[in-house]
Amino acid sequence: MTPDLGPAVLPSVLIVSDGRHSVYPPPGIDAGVLVRDTDLASLVHRANADDPPQAVDIDSVAGLGGDDAAVDFVMGRLGIRIVLTRRPQLAARVAGHGGLGLVHVFAYDSTGMSRSLESHPGIANVGSVLSPGLVIVHLRPEELDRLPRPVVAYGLIDELDDARACGALADSIVVRPALAARLAASLVPA
Amino acid sequence: MTYSPPDSATFIERVAADPCCAAITADEYLDAALASRAPVIFILRGNGLTLGSVVRRIHAANKLVAVHVDLVGGLRADRASVSWLAGSGVDAVISSHGQLMAAIRHEHMTAIHRLLLGRRSQLDSAVSAIGHSAPNIVEILPGVILPSVVGMMPRFDVPVLAGGFIRTAADVQAVLAAGALGVTTSSQALWGVA
Numbered sequence: 001m002t003p004d005l006g007p008a009v010l011p012s013v014l015i016v017s018d019g020r021h022s023v024y025p026p027p028g029i030d031a032g033v034l035v036r037d038t039d040l041a042s043l044v045h046r047a048n049a050d051d052p053p054q055a056v057d058i059d060s061v062a063g064l065g066g067d068d069a070a071v072d073f074v075m076g077r078l079g080i081r082i083v084l085t086r087r088p089q090l091a092a093r094v095a096g097h098g099g100l101g102l103v104h105v106f107a108y109d110s111t112g113m114s115r116s117l118e119s120h121p122g123i124a125n126v127g128s129v130l131s132p133g134l135v136i137v138h139l140r141p142e143e144l145d146r147l148p149r150p151v152v153a154y155g156l157i158d159e160l161d162d163a164r165a166c167g168a169l170a171d172s173i174v175v176r177p178a179l180a181a182r183l184a185a186s187l188v189p190a
Numbered sequence: 191m192t193y194s195p196p197d198s199a200t201f202i203e204r205v206a207a208d209p210c211c212a213a214i215t216a217d218e219y220l221d222a223a224l225a226s227r228a229p230v231i232f233i234l235r236g237n238g239l240t241l242g243s244v245v246r247r248i249h250a251a252n253k254l255v256a257v258h259v260d261l262v263g264g265l266r267a268d269r270a271s272v273s274w275l276a277g278s279g280v281d282a283v284i285s286s287h288g289q290l291m292a293a294i295r296h297e298h299m300t301a302i303h304r305l306l307l308g309r310r311s312q313l314d315s316a317v318s319a320i321g322h323s324a325p326n327i328v329e330i331l332p333g334v335i336l337p338s339v340v341g342m343m344p345r346f347d348v349p350v351l352a353g354g355f356i357r358t359a360a361d362v363q364a365v366l367a368a369g370a371l372g373v374t375t376s377s378q379a380l381w382g383v384a
């Protein structure tokens with residue numbers, strides 16, 4: 001049983017963190033923290049700190065299983081409401097707990113993207129993680145429409161112009177802290 | 191008579207001279223690919239166990255054939271399937287499995303290591319994998335983003351092909367300008383575009 005934490009709110013910008021260091025979203029942009037490429041102890045430590053993350057890439061957490069128990073732990077014990085995963089059944093469980101599940105859709109070519117979408121659960125509160133996110137600006141409108149919303153553009157977004165272009169099409173983009181800072185600074189009136 | 195594929199240098203010269211290669215995902219696209227200027231036909235789907243007649247038709251059209259051993263049906267991506275493809279007259283084999291590159295070269299075919307670009311943090315491990323696998327060509331997907339990421343890419347010692355979401359002549363030009371040897375595309379309008 002997970003506590004009722006209210007609806008999951010997806011920030012427009014997710015800033016990556018390895019969970020071992022604090023990452024503070026810069027003021028001026030709607031941003032949260034996505035923990036990835038970490039280990040279980042670091043994730044727990046970060047979730048109990050004064051700056052808990054909003055989202056976790058659950059498949060990249062060493063020591064954490066890829067099963068229902070892992071989802072229940074991340075949501076119920078750590079209070080993380082947004083879970084990215086390659087596994088459709090885990091995303092569906094996140095949604096069942098009132099969170100936002102995001103399934104990776106691998107878009108290396110059009111055929112592969114279509115095949116990747118075939119396994120998407122297509123239910124409420126399960127969106128898409130488009131990987132690599134930078135490709136979103138090259139999708140045809142009908143391809144973009146096929147992606148279950150919300151859509152997170154994740155991967156290889158390293159430049160300010162790319163971040164803006166991807167952010168105009170996606171509901172959220174994943175960036176490194178330095179780029180988040182540049183995004184925030186670019187919004188400050190001269 | 192046993193077929194001998196061209197050496198990798200010749201394969202690369204053919205692509206360099208006509209950089210838009212045809213990627214086909216079903217037999218129904220073969221006729222259009224044969225009629226095009228594309229120098230190489232990349233077979234990405236279909237039955238890997240019954241390729242012989244298709245390969246003969248491609249060679250009869252004076253084109254070369256590359257097969258993605260990970261994606262065609264009926265084959266496991268291992269040394270035995272590489273030998274099978276060599277026996278079928280295939281000129282080049284594509285795979286994401288770096289450990290197969292030596293086997294492909296051993297069979298005197300051109301070895302193409304497919305590299306999937308997902309995240310920047312994966313690039314270092316990819317570079318290491320390419321260094322160990324020593325392919326003749328690296329194929330990068332999604333190729334359409336190559337112009338945007340070329341600055342963060344390592345320099346490979348072998349030519350680069352770009353595939354994935356390349357659908358316009360402008361895409362082709364941008365990718366070639368970014369340093370690619372050629373492109374693989376399923377967009378028929380681009381097959382053989384110079």
